[in-house]
Amino acid sequence: MIYLDLLLGFLKVGCFAFGGAYGAIPLIRDVVLSYGWLSDETLTYMIAVSESTPGPIMVNLATYIGSSQAGFWGAVIATLAVVLPSFLIILLVTALLTTVLKNKYVQAILRGLKPCVIGIVLATGLYMVFSNCFGKVGASALQWEALLITILLLLAMLIYKRTKKQKLSPILLIILSAVLGAMIYGL
Amino acid sequence: MHILLDLFLTFAKIGLFTFGGGYAMIAMIENHCVERKGWISHDDMMNVTVIAESTPGPIAINCATFTGYKKAGILGAVTATLGIVLPSFLIIYLISMFLDNFLELTLIANAFKGIKIAVGILILDAAVTMIKKMHKKKLPRAIMLCSAAVMLCINLFAWNFSSISLMLLAAAVSLCIFLLQGSAAKKGGAKQ
Numbered sequence: 001m002i003y004l005d006l007l008l009g010f011l012k013v014g015c016f017a018f019g020g021a022y023g024a025i026p027l028i029r030d031v032v033l034s035y036g037w038l039s040d041e042t043l044t045y046m047i048a049v050s051e052s053t054p055g056p057i058m059v060n061l062a063t064y065i066g067s068s069q070a071g072f073w074g075a076v077i078a079t080l081a082v083v084l085p086s087f088l089i090i091l092l093v094t095a096l097l098t099t100v101l102k103n104k105y106v107q108a109i110l111r112g113l114k115p116c117v118i119g120i121v122l123a124t125g126l127y128m129v130f131s132n133c134f135g136k137v138g139a140s141a142l143q144w145e146a147l148l149i150t151i152l153l154l155l156a157m158l159i160y161k162r163t164k165k166q167k168l169s170p171i172l173l174i175i176l177s178a179v180l181g182a183m184i185y186g187l
Numbered sequence: 188m189h190i191l192l193d194l195f196l197t198f199a200k201i202g203l204f205t206f207g208g209g210y211a212m213i214a215m216i217e218n219h220c221v222e223r224k225g226w227i228s229h230d231d232m233m234n235v236t237v238i239a240e241s242t243p244g245p246i247a248i249n250c251a252t253f254t255g256y257k258k259a260g261i262l263g264a265v266t267a268t269l270g271i272v273l274p275s276f277l278i279i280y281l282i283s284m285f286l287d288n289f290l291e292l293t294l295i296a297n298a299f300k301g302i303k304i305a306v307g308i309l310i311l312d313a314a315v316t317m318i319k320k321m322h323k324k325k326l327p328r329a330i331m332l333c334s335a336a337v338m339l340c341i342n343l344f345a346w347n348f349s350s351i352s353l354m355l356l357a358a359a360v361s362l363c364i365f366l367l368q369g370s371a372a373k374k375g376g377a378k379q
Contacts (some may be wrong), residue, residue: 014243067279108365115357118349121314124314127312
């Protein structure tokens, strides 16, 4: 049943979403692709939409996926499911277990979890950039438009950082990529 | 104004006007809950940020739950959390109804092909930022590199192994190493 799948899938994401928004993306990708809810394409589009609209990316993705699979109630269930674990954990930690995070065994577990999340995000980012430019394994083909856009975006980030001394904001990067995409793919 | 209504409206406002994810929201929450309303202290805010980094879930939601709980118990926690989620829920729900029609336009579809590339770069950039902030020690680096290698294989060769299993494995390895180090230290202590 789709409601139950959404509930369980997003509870799982909510329980393991360490490392902020980008830490959760690989998890959501895993769950979404294994249930076959969205294509890799659509999920990537939604990540961009979630980044450009207010609110935590993870929650936005849950709402969208829930809605696309099972309408309004699907959206409600997925959103609540993704929030519930962190809600309960914070309540427990602030109300009852104020010292649990200082416990040396909990600390040892966290010391393993955090670098693992970083590794997962790194692998996901590398995979996405490379499969955009060079196609997937078994069907590799140089996508010259994508390669060109990748190089232009990286250059823009570099130049912005050099001249303005701060990072190009994600929203500006997304807008720039949309313009480049419309121009280069439209040729 | 009733405190629950105040909590709900304040967090709904924060949810509506914060673009750019977790850390931008922390600044907004600090501004509203610490400086304007005095609901929690600056130290509380620092503590909850640290807790949020060690617990799963979006930082902004963790802060909302915490502030709501401090101010008005469980009901306060529920109200604040729902308040911060509601605006983005409504916005995304509306978008979800129109996105498919939108993508049928060639111009928009092309724009999204470009956006897809930006998303890959953003994720890679997030990873680089996290690596820079990481402890410069051997064990975390080794765990990070092994996890990245396994995850790459999962993606490339469609290995049937989920990222959650990988995280559990990393946690188990780290715990075992800690226990082994502990018992080694005890033995060393006994000899002296």
